[in-house]
Amino acid sequence: MQEEVSLYELSDDAIHNNSLIAECCFYDFCISVLNLSHNQKKWEIFQNIIENCGWIFDLDSYCIISNRPTSLFFDEQNHLHESNGKPAIEYADGFKVYAHHGTWISEKYGSIPSSQWKSERLLSEENAELRRILIQVIGYNRICKELGAIELDSWNEYTLLKIENYTELEARRSTNPPEPMHLLKMTCPSTGHIHFLRVPPDITSAREAITWINWGVDPEEFEIQT
Numbered sequence: 259m260q261e262e263v264s265l266y267e268l269s270d271d272a273i274h275n276n277s278l279i280a281e282c283c284f285y286d287f288c289i290s291v292l293n294l295s296h297n298q299k300k301w302e303i304f305q306n307i308i309e310n311c312g313w314i315f316d317l318d319s320y321c322i323i324s325n326r327p328t329s330l331f332f333d334e335q336n337h338l339h340e341s342n343g344k345p346a347i348e349y350a351d352g353f354k355v356y357a358h359h360g361t362w363i364s365e366k367y368g369s370i371p372s373s374q375w376k377s378e379r380l381l382s383e384e385n386a387e388l389r390r391i392l393i394q395v396i397g398y399n400r401i402c403k404e405l406g407a408i409e410l411d412s413w414n415e416y417t418l419l420k421i422e423n424y425t426e427l428e429a430r431r432s433t434n435p436p437e438p439m440h441l442l443k444m445t446c447p448s449t450g451h452i453h454f455l456r457v458p459p460d461i462t463s464a465r466e467a468i469t470w471i472n473w474g475v476d477p478e479e480f481e482i483q484t
């Protein structure tokens with residue numbers, strides 16, 4: 259009967275290659291400098307594991323050893339990153355991971371160079387972190403230009419925008435007249451990051467949009483409460 263192994267069991271018994279490197283250096287010093295006796299065949303096997311293998315899962319009745327990635331890319335801060343339409347991590351069996359400055363992203367974004375990302379993806383993307391990355395890469399000015407956004411109102415660091423050509427874009431896909439899209443642009447005072455949230459199209463003021471996002475609480479009252 260085949261033994262079943264849970265993910266938790268694998269993680270508990272996992273040995274990362276990095277943890278073996280220091281041990282290998284110690285053995286190398288003992289062998290090369292101190293000339294201590296050793297089993298040459300085992301020593302060669304151990305060196306090959308360090309040079310060619312990744313994670314090692316040492317289980318009771320068998321051992322699983324993974325290959326190293328065939329490609330691995332990082333940014334200046336040593337975060338997983340690749341922006342040219344290639345995976346940040348790729349293995350020989352085809353498994354790959356796309357990442358943008360340490361954040362994992364889906365293949366629909368990662369397989370396209372970030373310079374070619376389109377602003378209209380913001381209209382359908384539900385993941386807040388991915389929306390933040392899209393805004394950061396595409397840039398606010400380009401987003402407003404490509405989506406035909408116009409400013410309806412502003413209040414402090416908040417701006418209410420309307421996507422003019424959203425109606426035209428959606429009209430091509432549906433026989434029903436689509437509603438215009440209203441977005442609240444929020445600039446974080448501490449980080450300068452820009453965020454967008456969609457609000458109902460009947461909202462016409464930035465303060466009203468903030469109140470809607472705050473579940474009916476006026477922004478000034480919300481600041482007092484928090």
